[in-house]
């Protein structure tokens with residue numbers, strides 16, 4: 001069951017919500033796909049220019065889109081979905097036996113679920129677009145953190161920076177090995193990131209050992225002169241055999 005579940009999750013792109021997933025069907029998902037999604041908005045790619053993007057964000061976007069012209073880089077679209085109905089399948093896949101104390105989210109709560117970074121109105125939270133270079137095993141994320149991500153007055157909350165670091169290094173892991181989870185994330189915060197500014201998160205898959213993927217990244221200003229943060233991470237490729 002776990003393997004078929006894994007296959008189903010992959011085949012139906014249950015992780016389609018992740019950037020870079022296969023392009024969704026032009027039409028709304030058929031009954032089989034609907035079984036995994038309460039509601040899916042496959043048409044809204046949230047990683048395209050919007051009125052809330054700053055001039056810096058648009059300039060960088062255009063620069064990276066130019067890099068895509070020779071095929072060395074690709075923009076990773078991001079299609080948010082409302083919920084994965086069979087979350088229990090997914091959890092069964094990632095952990096055959098959850099500790100008995102672990103109470104799973106119920107369908108009612110799940111119907112409220114949203115991807116964290118997609119739960120803010122345009123411009124107020126996480127505005128981002130990711131680009132991937134397979135030859136160099138690099139993922140670059142252009143990130144504009146909105147006013148609802150404030151930590152210290154006038155600066156981004158460290159958790160918001162950590163979220164986009166996790167997502168960017170996570171994307172490098174997903175592109176390399178598919179279904180992964182973060183096992184370890186170490187961040188050195190060198191400078192606070194000004195609210196509403198644009199930063200460039202540059203991640204690289206450094207090495208793979210069995211199911212372990214070691215990925216590092218840094219967070220810099222648009223002109224690259226300011227190093228805001230640097231991080232190392234360990235991702236583990238999920239193994240259906242191990243969990244079954």
Ligand SMILES: CCCCCCCCCCCC(=O)SCCNC(=O)CCNC(=O)[C@H](O)C(C)(C)COP(=O)(O)OP(=O)(O)OC[C@H]1O[C@@H](n2cnc3c(N)ncnc32)[C@H](O)[C@@H]1OP(=O)(O)O
Nearest residue numbers: 018019117166167170171180181182183184210212234236
């Ligand atoms: C913006 C939206 C877009 C989003 C786009 C991108 C999304 C990014 C992907 C999601 C990222 C997340 O947020 S995931 C959410 C946060 N992470 C979690 O909740 C994970 C919770 N932890 C777990 O479920 C588990 O510990 C796993 C799955 C990580 C590992 O469990 P496992 O599969 O049983 O593996 P296990 O046998 O324990 O370990 C395998 C090997 O890894 C080593 N290992 C395991 N953990 C660690 C560790 N912390 N530090 C060092 N080493 C470790 C073991 O020693 C072993 O080495 P050896 O003996 O083989 O040498």
